Amino acid sequence: xxxxxxxxxxMSDLGAALPAAAAxxxxxxxxxxxxxLKNKLQDLAGQHTDVLETLSPKVRKRxxxxxxxxxxxxxxxxxxxEERAALEAKYQKLYEPLYTKRFDIVNGVVEVxxxxxxxxxxxxxxxxxxxxxxxxxxxxxxxxNEVLAEEISERDEEALKYLKDIKWCRLDDxxxxxxxxxxxxxxxxxxxxxxxxxxMIDDDEPILEKAIGTEIEWYPGKCLTQKILKKKTKxxxxxxxxxxxxxxxxxxxxxxxxPQVPEDDEDIDxxxxxxxxxxxxxxxxxxxxxxxxIIPHAxxxxxxxxxxxxxxxxxxxxxxxxxxxDEDEEDDEDEEDEDDEEGGKSRKKSSGPKKSVRAQAxxxxxxxxxxxxxxx
Numbered sequence: 308x309x310x311x312x313x314x315x316x317x318m319s320d321l322g323a324a325l326p327a328a329a330a331x332x333x334x335x336x337x338x339x340x341x342x343x344l345k346n347k348l349q350d351l352a353g354q355h356t357d358v359l360e361t362l363s364p365k366v367r368k369r370x371x372x373x374x375x376x377x378x379x380x381x382x383x384x385x386x387x388x389e390e391r392a393a394l395e396a397k398y399q400k401l402y403e404p405l406y407t408k409r410f411d412i413v414n415g416v417v418e419v420x421x422x423x424x425x426x427x428x429x430x431x432x433x434x435x436x437x438x439x440x441x442x443x444x445x446x447x448x449x450x451x452n453e454v455l456a457e458e459i460s461e462r463d464e465e466a467l468k469y470l471k472d473i474k475w476c477r478l479d480d481x482x483x484x485x486x487x488x489x490x491x492x493x494x495x496x497x498x499x500x501x502x503x504x505x506x507m508i509d510d511d512e513p514i515l516e517k518a519i520g521t522e523i524e525w526y527p528g529k530c531l532t533q534k535i536l537k538k539k540t541k542x543x544x545x546x547x548x549x550x551x552x553x554x555x556x557x558x559x560x561x562x563x564x565x566p567q568v569p570e571d572d573e574d575i576d577x578x579x580x581x582x583x584x585x586x587x588x589x590x591x592x593x594x595x596x597x598x599x600x601i602i603p604h605a606x607x608x609x610x611x612x613x614x615x616x617x618x619x620x621x622x623x624x625x626x627x628x629x630x631x632x633d634e635d636e637e638d639d640e641d642e643e644d645e646d647d648e649e650g651g652k653s654r655k656k657s658s659g660p661k662k663s664v665r666a667q668a669x670x671x672x673x674x675x676x677x678x679x680x681x682x683x
Contacts, residue, residue: 409606410472412441413440413441413472414439414471414472415439415440441609442468443468444605445467445471445473446468446470448608448609449597449601449608451608451609451613452596452600452608452617454593455559455593455596455597458561459559460531460556460557460559462531463558463559465495466496466531466560467559469495470488470489470491471489472488472489473486473488473489473597473602473605474486474602475597481506481507481516482507483504483505483506483507483516484505484507485502485503485504485505486502486503486504486597486598487500487501488500488501494526495525496523496524496525496529497524501523502521503518503563503565504518504519504520505518505594506518506519515587515588516568517567517568518565518587518590520562520563520565521563522563523560523563532555532556532558532560532561532564533553533554533555533556534553534554534556535552535553536551537549537550537552538550538551538552562590562593562594566583566587568587600617
């Protein structure tokens with residue numbers, strides 16, 4: 308085998324791993340990631356020599372030629388990722404003025420053509436009020452999405468009516484992304500900006516390391532993530548004051564207090580680790596939904612037009628799940644047949660490797676992320 312052939316590295320899995328792992332990288336960083344992966348694979352190439360040694364000389368020669376073709380493919384693929392990153396950056400700059408105009412119209416900063424300065428009558432106090440912008444734009448857009456609708460309570464809606472804008476931007480060190488929620492002055496909390504930051508492990512596959520949220524400065528008695536329960540004292544009790552108890556409750560604003568990964572997860576049992584991983588995956592699902600669906604297509608979610616397209620995506624996912632389920636059932640049937648053939652011998656249940664509490668991030672639309680902060 309020639310030296311050039313030896314340098315050809317099997318990168319067949321790069322296409323699956325790179326789009327998600329390099330989603331938040333610039334064109335230069337993506338190229339660096341390609342080279343880093345290639346170097347890593349070169350280090351591992353020696354581990355595959357055993358396979359080649361088992362082949363006959365003729366078959367081995369054919370495989371060498373195939374590896375050369377694979378190498379050519381991988382070089383083209385690397386160029387594809389570089390060019391796509393540059394294209395995304397180009398169009399991100401074209402999006403920004405549109406997001407700025409959307410903000411101005413939604414919040415009544417500017418008025419669209421053809422509308423005169425007319426006032427409407429407030430039915431509650433019979434006062435003339437001027438309706439500016441598009442009231443409740445973001446809360447209605449979020450409620451239309453199935454994932455977010457499950458997180459928003461009726462109490463949350465009142466606070467989310469003060470939401471003026473949502474942005475997201477890429478982070479380089481550490482890698483990840485940040486969501487920013489801009490609020491008008493409101494009676495619920497002091498913060499004008501709430502943030503949610505996701506730190507990703509940039510490894511062979513995208514893994515969520517941790518998420519960090521803003522600590523909300525609630526006004527007294529206005530906290531939406533807790534509820535106060537009052538219990539009456541028994542008759543004849545010396546203490547006539549009712550007993551109060553504070554409990555956590557479901558709220559969209561729990562999104563800013565994400566599940567935390569312990570520094571040392573070796574002491575966590577498998578059930579606890581699995582529960583924490585599920586919580587992290589759900590949290591990431593909410594964040595990626597806001598980033599990939601709500602922010603870029605907020606108007607379509609507000610009008611309800613985005614629901615139809617989202618339902619088609621769900622149907623495709625359901626079909627894939629059904630196919631996977633059928634395969635699993637067939638595998639289970641095969642295993643049952645094997646058990647019968649073994650004459651009722653009991654099988655030992657494998658405990659498997661201990662679960663990591665770090666959650667694997669779904670790809671979603673990560674491959675389409677622009678390399679700079681989105682101006683909404």
